[in-house]
Amino acid sequence: MSRRYTPLQSTFFEGDAEEVAQDLLGHSLVSITDGARCVGRIVETEAYPGPHDPASHAAASIGRTARNDPMFGRPATAYIHLNYGIHWCLNVVTGAEGFPAAVLIRSLEPLEGLAEMRRRRGGAGAGAGAGRPDRDLCSGPAKLTQALGIGPAMQRHRLNEPPLFIARGKQVPGDAVVRATRVGISRGAEKELRFYDGRSPCVSRKAL
DNA sequence: GAAACGATTATCT
DNA sequence: GATAATCGTTTCA
Structure with a gap:
């Protein structure tokens, strides 16, 4: 557990959201909160490439609002949004500053800090009688944020430095x-902008 | 000021 | 695998 994690440089996120989404698979999300380090391998992502995408929070028809403002920021910036009123989701801003594009991190494969993850998710046990399998700790956009202790405090945090970053x-x-x-959206659902590691059991939703 | 929607999760069958 | 529940943000009048 003394392994050293090297943050990806911000240049990694300067490319197209679709490209970054693919490249992110296999890298690790590292979170250091409350003195505990939690690490998960990124196995599922979704791309929200820009205003032309009707499913994006920064769609052209919506424009720039207080909520999606972080998406217009610099690459590697964290955009954390609340959906369904109760779930926090972590996005990584991509592309040039001023261009609203991001990659949603949907699922992780737990690597380190499993005890801490399980503790944070505490009482909530998916799969009533089945207990809490490791694969369910981070197999969902809101699950992983809860497991890693990610919240609104991390809004606009840059993901190339601690306490929250993406490691190579x-x-x-x-x-x-x-x-x-993509999953759970009504518009732009036709486009295939979701990517995941087909070998991992931690993917929230398989292809149809 | 009030109503509707949503990038989902939790729970049971 | 399928269905109900949940709460803040956004949007409209």
Whole structure:
């Protein structure tokens, strides 16, 4: 557990959201909160490439609002939004400053700090009688934020430095990456902008 | 000032 | 695998 994690440089996030979303698979999300370090391998992402995407919070029809303002920020900036009123979701801003694009991190494969993750998620136990399998700790956008202690305090935090950053990891081979449609949205659902590691059991939703 | 929606999760069958 | 519940933000009058 003394392994050193090297944050990805901000240049990594300067590219297209769609491209970054694929490249992120296999890298690790590291969170150091309350003196505990939690690490998870990124196995599922979704791209929100820009204003032309009707599903984006920064769609052209919506414009710039107080909520999506962080998406217009610099690359590697954290955009944390609340959906369904109760779930926090972590996005990484991509592209040039002033251009609203981001990658939603949907699922992680727990690597470190499992005890802490489980403790944070505490009483909530998905799968009533089945207990809490490791794969369910971070298998969802809101699950991973809760497990890693990510909240509104991290809004606009830059993800290339502690206490919350993305560390370089082993990249997922191209042939293992599955491309699929995004989940839980009504508009722009046709586009296949979701990517995940087909080998991982921690993916929230398989392809249709 | 009030109503509707949502990038989901939790729970049971 | 399928269904109900949940709360803040956004949007409209």
